[in-house]
Amino acid sequence: MIEVIGKVVDALLQAIGSSIRAGKSIREALALGLEETAANIRAGKLNIDGALDRAESDQKMIDSTRDRFKD
Amino acid sequence: MRRLIPILLISLAGCASAWKATYTGGAVTSQFVTDTHRIAWSEPMRERTQECNDKLDPEVNTKADFDACTDPYTASGNAKITNALRIYNAAADVLAEALLATDPSKPNKAELVKAWGDVLSAALDLVRLFPEAEKYVNQLELLTKGLGR
Numbered sequence: 001m002i003e004v005i006g007k008v009v010d011a012l013l014q015a016i017g018s019s020i021r022a023g024k025s026i027r028e029a030l031a032l033g034l035e036e037t038a039a040n041i042r043a044g045k046l047n048i049d050g051a052l053d054r055a056e057s058d059q060k061m062i063d064s065t066r067d068r069f070k071d
Numbered sequence: 072m073r074r075l076i077p078i079l080l081i082s083l084a085g086c087a088s089a090w091k092a093t094y095t096g097g098a099v100t101s102q103f104v105t106d107t108h109r110i111a112w113s114e115p116m117r118e119r120t121q122e123c124n125d126k127l128d129p130e131v132n133t134k135a136d137f138d139a140c141t142d143p144y145t146a147s148g149n150a151k152i153t154n155a156l157r158i159y160n161a162a163a164d165v166l167a168e169a170l171l172a173t174d175p176s177k178p179n180k181a182e183l184v185k186a187w188g189d190v191l192s193a194a195l196d197l198v199r200l201f202p203e204a205e206k207y208v209n210q211l212e213l214l215t216k217g218l219g220r
Contacts, residue, residue: 051108052160055153058113062120062146068129069137 116144
């Protein structure tokens, strides 16, 4: 499960790292990394429609499997 | 990695305004919810359902047998989780709207803190439904601690 947290942190570090490699200061890079996060939110990426779609699909699958069995 | 995460997040929070910290916190929490739902619930639930489908005979076994076989990844458990995801999504929408409506140079801190608090609360309610819930609650708390929560 630590991989999940690592993935999130890695995404932030990558955004910050590419800014530093592009010659930005750490402070500027940090601001840009956060701005990238902000852009994702503006694009609607704060919600979790993908997870909800997956859960609804899971529900159909488990319900149809369960319905094969007797009451 | 365990030491790096809080240090990084505290650094982020220290350098960012309340507005940006809330932005980052919301995105990090959404990513956590999406990934934990897939890893801790959806994938093992699908696997267990398939195993029980292969193992049980529909001519002989009942829905109760199926539920016992799939435990803890039951249909009723998934329905609760789906509902918790809907509640999370609604809270995340409120936070996104609050962030977009806020002038970053003059953030309405109380409004943002409340909106993000509701998102975190919904996230915790969700991960408490997963098997090994305590582990996920601890991880989410660790992940968000450095961002002022």
